Amino acid sequence: MTMSNLTIVKNKLIVNGEVIAVVKNLAVLRQVLLDNFTRTEAVYFALSLLGKAKTSDIANAVGMDRANTTKQLDLLVIRGRVRIVEVVQSGKRGRPTRLWEVIP
DSSP, rough: OOGGGGGEEEEEEEETTTEEESSSSSHHHHHHHHSSSSSHHHHHHHHHHSSEEEHHHHHHTTTHHHHHHHHHHHHHHHSSEEEEEEEEEOOSSOEEEEEEEEEO
């Protein structure tokens, strides 16, 4: 199964545009999936659930540090699966905050 064909909307699990399950406990489903994905798949999945999200939010969702999360997001950009939709300079030292989204 290709991850781009898996979607969760409200409590419905949708694969290839077809509702295959109504999920009673999304937190449990999320954790089971994350435990079985590669890092890149986990980052993609988390972003698909979050919608538009900052790197730090994605990192928190998958339990990785920001540096490794950024590496996975950069791989997904190269593969044409995600994009940066906004870059915000906080006025502090360091890298600006990037807002990411899955490419439909």
